[in-house]
Amino acid sequence: MIRQLSRMQDRSLPQVARVVPLLVALLVTACGSPTTAPAATSAAATAAASAKSVVTGVTDTEVVVGSWGPQDGPAGAYGAIDRTLDAYFKMINDQGGINGRKIRFIYENDSYQPAKTVAAVKKLVEEDKVFALCGGLGTAHNAAVMDYLVSNNVPHVWPATGTTALAEPLKKNIYAVQLNYTTEATLATQYALDTMGTKKIAVFYQNDAFGKEGLDAVQAELKKRNLPAATGVSYETADTNFSAQALKLQTSGADTVILYAVPKPGGSIIAEMGKIGYAPKLLSSSVINDPSIFQLAGTAINGMLIEAYLPAFDDTSNPKIVEYQAFMAKYAPKEQIGGFTEAGYTYGQVFIEALKRAGKELTREGFMTNLDQMQNFTGSLVPSLSYSPTDHAGVKAAYFQAAKDGKFVTVTGYITLK
DSSP states (O other): HHHHHHHHHHHHHHHHHHHHHHHEEEEHHHHHHHHHHHHHHHHHHHHHHHTTOTTTTTTTSEEEEEEEOSSSSSSSGHHHHHHHHHHHHHHHHHHHHHBBBEEEEEEEOOTTTTTHHHHHHIIIIIISSSHHHEOOOHHHHHHHHHHHHTTTTEEEESSOOOGGGTTSSOOOTOOOSOHHHHHHHHHHHHHHHHHHHOOOOOEEEOOOOOOOOHHHHHHHHHTTTOOOOOOOEEEEEOOOOHHHHHHHHHHOOOOOOOOOOOOHHHHHHOOOOOTOOOOOOEOOOGOOTHHHHHHHHHHGGGOEEESSOOOOTTTTTTTTHHHHHHHHHHHHSSSSSHHHHEEEHHHHHHHHHHHHOSSSSSSSSHHHHHHOOOTTTTTTSSSSSSOOOTTTOOOOOOOEEEETTTTTEOOSBBBBOO
């Protein structure tokens, strides 16, 4: 009898096991569960937090940074900028990176052709998934991709151009540093007229937004003083012979020529003027402030004044220049000490400072917010750098150096517009 009862109890257990959970489920449904909803909410919150934590170009161990510029062509000398920036990031990685992350730097060669710039930048943004850009070079080249970068909210620190279009009107994600060409050309015109005794000016300029901004600023200053307009003589980036332009400059009767040209054309026009015995006073934009220009121009460059906004790259009385040269010896020994490598090194300093300030929880918005709060930063070769939410213009002063026997000799202190 006992055994029979036991067998009946055993058979009834599965039925009870099925019925009890069903009753519980019905009760929970009827009354509303105090535990199920929070659990679901918690899962959703976790998923949302996970989605928010994904930042383009950023992992726990890496930040992807991009750039572009010419490694060949008429502006190929500028290739040293990206190569030096690459070396600077390698030094930072050797030191452990920033906030636990190493930098993976990708730079593209656009051969100084805006159409190639567009393709390069789309690759960097859409395929390489860069967090930010640093040092993308060229006026027309930046113009070709600026709207794209703005619409994609990709930060660009220190575009390698002095076009005023970087900062006017303000663009939330673009941070200029280089002295703009309008200020630079106005300073050159003022100095020529007020200090050098200039009577008539001609401008040798690249026939694009870069060269035209320089020309326009010269003309504006002359008009302001009720003086005759300068003679403008242009060149195309594909030009290789500049003898015709040298003759036009000579026949203009100008006693002063201001150059808005990249290295090969700039050096070539100086050499051509020397060949035909035309020796005007020369002033140049900072864009050719590099020892490479001496080989291109020859002895006719002696006496030319050139603008600079970074400290003299060979001034070893400056501790910051000693550090720069020590870095070059260790991380970029094949590159030349000069304005282009000095620029690449300084780009790196400013970008790394912004990365440090952005902290461990790195986002594009946080990165830009911290840049907007940068005031009187003196930790780079830029004497002082400030931004605000309404001002991304960067440097506003320059000084003049004179070309003499293969070197640039500083002849003024920093000056600003009158």
